[in-house]
Amino acid sequence: MDTAPDHASRDVTGAEETEPRTAPGLPLEEVTDPFSLGVRPAIGASAPDLPDLPVYVPREHDVRLGEVVARAAEGTSQVAVLVGGPSTGKTRACWQALDLLRERAEPWRLWQPADLTRPGDIAPYTVVWLDEAQLYLTPDKLGEKVAAGLRNLLSEPGQGPVLVMATLRPAHWDALTGRDEPDVHVQARELLDAHAITVPEAFSGTDLNALAAQAVDDPRLGRAAEHADEKQITQYLAGMGVLRERYARAPRATRALIWAAMDARRLGCGPDLPLRLLADAAPGYLTESQRTQTGDDWLRQALDYAAAPCDGITGILTPVTTTDPHAAGPLYRLADHLDQHGRRHRTGQIPPAAFWDAAAAHAQPADLTSLGNATRDRGLYRVAAQLHKIATTYGDAEAAAALVLNLHALHPADQRPAQHAAAHAALDDPFAVAKLLDSLREAGARGQAAELAGRAAAHAAPRDPYAVAVLLDSLRKAGADDQIDVLLAACAPATHVALDDPLAVAWLIKSLLRAGADDHIRPLAQRVATHVALHEPHHVSALLYGLRMAGADGPAAELARRAATHADLDDPYDVQVMLDTLREAEADGPVAVLAERAATHADLDKPDQVAWLLSTLRQTGADGPAAELAGRAATHTALNDLRAVATLLDTLCKAGADGPAAELAQRAATHANLDNPYGVQVLLGSLQQARADGAAAVLAERAATHVALDDPSAVATLLDALQKAEADRQAAALAERAAAHVALDDPRAVATMLDALQRAGADRQAAALAERAAAHTALDKPDQVARLLNTLCQTGADGPAALLAGRTRRHPHRPRQSEERGETAGLPVQGRSRRPGRSRTRRHPHRPRQSEERGETAGLPVQGRSRRPGRTPGRTRRHRRRP
Numbered sequence: 001m002d003t004a005p006d007h008a009s010r011d012v013t014g015a016e017e018t019e020p021r022t023a024p025g026l027p028l029e030e031v032t033d034p035f036s037l038g039v040r041p042a043i044g045a046s047a048p049d050l051p052d053l054p055v056y057v058p059r060e061h062d063v064r065l066g067e068v069v070a071r072a073a074e075g076t077s078q079v080a081v082l083v084g085g086p087s088t089g090k091t092r093a094c095w096q097a098l099d100l101l102r103e104r105a106e107p108w109r110l111w112q113p114a115d116l117t118r119p120g121d122i123a124p125y126t127v128v129w130l131d132e133a134q135l136y137l138t139p140d141k142l143g144e145k146v147a148a149g150l151r152n153l154l155s156e157p158g159q160g161p162v163l164v165m166a167t168l169r170p171a172h173w174d175a176l177t178g179r180d181e182p183d184v185h186v187q188a189r190e191l192l193d194a195h196a197i198t199v200p201e202a203f204s205g206t207d208l209n210a211l212a213a214q215a216v217d218d219p220r221l222g223r224a225a226e227h228a229d230e231k232q233i234t235q236y237l238a239g240m241g242v243l244r245e246r247y248a249r250a251p252r253a254t255r256a257l258i259w260a261a262m263d264a265r266r267l268g269c270g271p272d273l274p275l276r277l278l279a280d281a282a283p284g285y286l287t288e289s290q291r292t293q294t295g296d297d298w299l300r301q302a303l304d305y306a307a308a309p310c311d312g313i314t315g316i317l318t319p320v321t322t323t324d325p326h327a328a329g330p331l332y333r334l335a336d337h338l339d340q341h342g343r344r345h346r347t348g349q350i351p352p353a354a355f356w357d358a359a360a361a362h363a364q365p366a367d368l369t370s371l372g373n374a375t376r377d378r379g380l381y382r383v384a385a386q387l388h389k390i391a392t393t394y395g396d397a398e399a400a401a402a403l404v405l406n407l408h409a410l411h412p413a414d415q416r417p418a419q420h421a422a423a424h425a426a427l428d429d430p431f432a433v434a435k436l437l438d439s440l441r442e443a444g445a446r447g448q449a450a451e452l453a454g455r456a457a458a459h460a461a462p463r464d465p466y467a468v469a470v471l472l473d474s475l476r477k478a479g480a481d482d483q484i485d486v487l488l489a490a491c492a493p494a495t496h497v498a499l500d501d502p503l504a505v506a507w508l509i510k511s512l513l514r515a516g517a518d519d520h521i522r523p524l525a526q527r528v529a530t531h532v533a534l535h536e537p538h539h540v541s542a543l544l545y546g547l548r549m550a551g552a553d554g555p556a557a558e559l560a561r562r563a564a565t566h567a568d569l570d571d572p573y574d575v576q577v578m579l580d581t582l583r584e585a586e587a588d589g590p591v592a593v594l595a596e597r598a599a600t601h602a603d604l605d606k607p608d609q610v611a612w613l614l615s616t617l618r619q620t621g622a623d624g625p626a627a628e629l630a631g632r633a634a635t636h637t638a639l640n641d642l643r644a645v646a647t648l649l650d651t652l653c654k655a656g657a658d659g660p661a662a663e664l665a666q667r668a669a670t671h672a673n674l675d676n677p678y679g680v681q682v683l684l685g686s687l688q689q690a691r692a693d694g695a696a697a698v699l700a701e702r703a704a705t706h707v708a709l710d711d712p713s714a715v716a717t718l719l720d721a722l723q724k725a726e727a728d729r730q731a732a733a734l735a736e737r738a739a740a741h742v743a744l745d746d747p748r749a750v751a752t753m754l755d756a757l758q759r760a761g762a763d764r765q766a767a768a769l770a771e772r773a774a775a776h777t778a779l780d781k782p783d784q785v786a787r788l789l790n791t792l793c794q795t796g797a798d799g800p801a802a803l804l805a806g807r808t809r810r811h812p813h814r815p816r817q818s819e820e821r822g823e824t825a826g827l828p829v830q831g832r833s834r835r836p837g838r839s840r841t842r843r844h845p846h847r848p849r850q851s852e853e854r855g856e857t858a859g860l861p862v863q864g865r866s867r868r869p870g871r872t873p874g875r876t877r878r879h880r881r882r883p
Contacts (some may be wrong), residue, residue: 599626
């Protein structure tokens with residue numbers, strides 16, 4: 001591997017090492033195995049005449065990802081976070097994007113870290129590969145340090161370019177970027193926010209056309225196009241249907257093993273599941289008679305079935321290779337599709353007692369707290385206390401806090417949980433320690449709280465302002481004044497605390513202010529004014545406000561001058577916030593300096609943020625800089641987001657900047673991207689309000705002939721807008737195109753388009769679209785088909801309505817029995833109606849006596865259930881034996 005530059009090495013958490021280290025990762029030319037990076041094999045990959053990976057079909061998210069990679073290749077550190085459901089193609093898209101860097105002359109490397117806290121010199125031209133990024137960012141003890149370290153790495157001068165490529169599912173994205181209370185993911189949110197690239201669940205009409213063209217070279221694509229449900233091509237290629245079918249055919253004992261894995265994952269276990277846990281839990285999912293029928297060799301047979309590859313893809317349970325000497329025996333990983341399947345269909349099920357016993361005995365220490373929380377939420381307080389106690393013994397302070405509060409509610413006089421928690425809780429996570437201190441205080445365990453406070457104060461991390469601040473607040477609430485003195489003496493924040501995160505330093509100053517530690521605020525404020533990092537203007541603004549609240553006016557003025565002169569201008573919103581903060585502080589000189597810099601150098605990629613900055617410049621009286629920024633924005637702002645362009649145009653008009661407004665209107669009308677009909681409609685409205693009639697006419701003409709037709713609902717909205725603008729010729733041209741070419745994969749949207757054509761008086765075009773829709777629209781979503789059928793009937797299109805009704809009756813995806821519930825979904829079969837939620841299997845002579853996912857999951861034997869006297873076993877209420 002290449003050696004690192006000759007400066008001190010640094011890990012992403014900010015810790016410095018004096019000895020240079022080898023740059024982590026491999027040169028891109030040596031990275032040739034996509035499966036080692038998380039790309040999943042495709043069905044049929046074992047065929048001798050096919051490549052391991054199917055031919056790639058680029059989609060819209062690939063274009064956006066390519067733009068991010070191109071900016072990194074040009075020398076600017078970047079973050080790309082692909083957000084989508086399981087097996088939607090997130091990791092494969094990242095793999096394909098690496099080709100853009102392989103072609104470069106620079107020595108690009110790729111690092112797939114096993115542990116982001118491991119020291120290592122991350123060299124320039126490095127791709128940091130974070131597949132399933134929640135595994136790095138969600139652990140409470142380290143996730144925030146990892147996120148802060150990555151942010152510093154991305155912004156540190158001379159360290160880039162570095163490209164962080166990450167994947168997340170929507171639920172993990174929401175957890176990491178949401179603003180919950182307490183807000184435990186501040187650093188992760190700042191790292192990820194505004195960098196999401198959504199990967200859709202299904203292929204659009206344009207994507208399917210590209211897929212069909214590529215299917216000539218790869219028959220797997222043709223199979224996917226023909227058989228994938230709801231156009232979910234990537235999920236089909238990843239083997240979702242194959243695995244579900246194999247799961248449905250699994251023998252009873254094997255299925256019990258899979259259910260144990262499903263429940264372990266959904267209740268908080270990590271992806272690598274100990275075999276001992278699964279083996280001990282599985283018998284609890286079987287009835288007594290089923291357990292008797294299983295042989296002594298059932299586990300080997302179950303693993304042979306579940307781990308066997310299926311049509312070239314990995315099996316239901318895959319053995320995990322680990323080098324961890326402390327691993328609790330063999331580990332297995334549940335297939336992603338079945339993991340999600342279990343989360344959907346078993347969400348209300350409580351596992352049997354054998355599962356919890358196995359979890360307490362064999363779960364990995366890092367999973368015990370989550371499992372304990374899951375049991376507590378389900379009312380299993382004894383089991384929750386057991387799991388939390390074991391996790392506390394391993395040092396988990398979060399589990400210790402839960403143990404104290406839960407058992408105090410049940411046994412207020414028992415001090416043993418508090419004693420156990422105070423004695424065993426580790427001190428490496430200040431947030432968890434602070435939470436435990438609060439729990440001890442609420443439980444009245446003041447002696448244990450004082451003991452823990454003393455330990456925490458003596459062992460606090462002196463360089464981490466977040467850690468010092470959170471402990472300081474907790475000690476203050478607990479009235480531990482002596483421990484506060486110990487903490488401040490040990491940490492000496494005025495001289496030792498790190499200054500690379502202005503928001504963390506602002507938090508520390510507020511905590512010192514609340515604790516009355518003025519003697520520590522003054523020297524810290526002096527250091528901050530001259531040395532704090534300035535790469536996050538929004539956070540510097542928070543720090544300025546904190547200094548002013550602490551009465552440190554001199555350091556605040558010095559920091560204001562530095563920030564106005566040197567703060568980054570990449571984000572117009574951050575610049576706007578800083579201008580407002582400086583204006584409130586009456587720092588007129590720094591306001592003028594920052595306004596001049598922003599006018600000439602502010603980034604113009606986000607027109608709506610430029611509009612907000614423009615309004616703030618006018619409010620501060622910086623008319624000259626505002627006029628200069630207006631001129632730059634009119635000629636250079638990006639035109640990809642038409643709604644944002646419309647916001648900027650409105651702002652220019654309100655500011656009386658008629659020249660720049662006219663320039664922007666003409667540019668937008670002539671060159672704006674027409675992929676989004678909704679955006680075109682909004683921009684058209686803004687042009688009309690600006691009385692830019694010529695530009696509006698140009699945009700209407702372009703839209704009528706070139707706007708994308710992938711979304712019929714959006715096209716319908718644009719057609720209504722053209723009608724309202726009295727652009728009759730353009731509306732007629734758009735109606736003609738829409739009738740012949742609008743996408744038909746969303747029947748509900750097609751119905752909306754038909755309604756719009758009727759409102760426009762385009763009867764001929766409406767009739768043409770009705771014929772196309774009846775013959776070719778997708779039938780995978782019965783409720784949407786019903787909406788389209790209703791619209792056809794209401795518009796008098798009897799022939800197309802009859803054709804569509806006939807196709808619906810013959811379609812293989814017509815309403816059918818649900819895999820897990822035994823219910824029909826959607827349209828009634830053969831015209832018969834039934835009560836909503838009533839299962840057809842209740843009337844079926846072969847209905848099973850016990851639900852696969854309900855009775856057996858709970859571990860309840862069929863024989864133990866009662867029935868009314870005279871009821872024949874196995875016979876349902878409505879069933880009668882017919883001749």
